[in-house]
Amino acid sequence: MMPEPGSPxxxxxxxxxxxxxxxxxxxxxxxxxxxxxxxxxxxxxLPDAYLDGNLEAERLQDWAYKLPALVNGDGLALIAEIDGEPLGLACAMNADADGSVLLDQLHVLPAAKGRGLGSALIDAVENWARASDADSMHLLVLSQNAAAIGFYESRGWRRSGMVKAPLGGIIVAAFRYELTL
Structure with a gap:
């Protein structure tokens, strides 16, 4: 069982x-x-130059801002571990005005894929969202990320739109997916 929202x-x-x-x-x-x-x-x-460049510094800047806000009540941040080794993470933002929780991040290290971590993380976030009285969840996934699209669709998420935005020096297309809770 996951901690209740706002609990230790x-x-x-x-x-x-x-x-x-x-x-x-x-x-x-x-x-x-x-x-x-x-x-x-x-x-x-995304371009190799972007992925191999200062990506870690960029992500660090983002997480240095985002993680303390999540920890202080703006949402939920989870880490999945096996034998004490961090292998995956998920974060979700509190429900918006429409009652929908944004699944902002869901990542499992490449070597740990296929071991159930992604499913455990998303199940925990869905349970947290329900306990928070959210009506639905939503996320964005890059349109070319077939593995992620297959994962979400296999879990009942449905495509509801598309956005285009700059990322890594190019314009990318991302699908919006939704899940009714």
């Missing part, structure tokens, strides 16, 4: 997988996982 960080274990709420001290850990995930998942989608 209490680990939840499904042996040997552990999900725990991230703390502000986890900035470097989540940055490392986020960077490694992007470098793997977005290879061939």
């Amino acid at each position: 960080s209490t680990p939840s274990t499904v042996s040997p997988l552990t999900l725990r709420c991230a703390s502000a001290a986890d900035v470097a850990t989540v940055t490392r996982m986020h960077t490694a995930s992007w470098r793997s998942a977005y290879r061939g989608i």
Whole structure:
């Protein structure tokens, strides 16, 4: 069972997988996982120069701002571990005015894919969103990220739109997906 929104960080274990709420001290850990995930998942989608360049510094700047806000009540940040090793992360923002929670990040290190971490993380975020009285969830996924699209669709998420935005020095298309809770 996940901690109630606003409760202290209490680990939840499904042996040997552990999900725990991230703390502000986890900035470097989540940055490392986020960077490694992007470098793997977005290879061939985003320019190599961007992925191999200052990506980690960019992600660190983002997480140094975002993670303390999540920890202080703006949402939820989870880390998935196996035998104490951080292998995945998820973060979600509190429900918006429409009652929809944004699943802002879901990343599993490439070597740990296929071990159920992504499913455990997304299940925990969905449970948290329900406990927070959200009506739905939404996310954006790059249109060329077939693996992520397949993962979300297999879990009942439905495409509801598309946006274009700059990322990595190019304009990318991202699909909006929604899930009714």
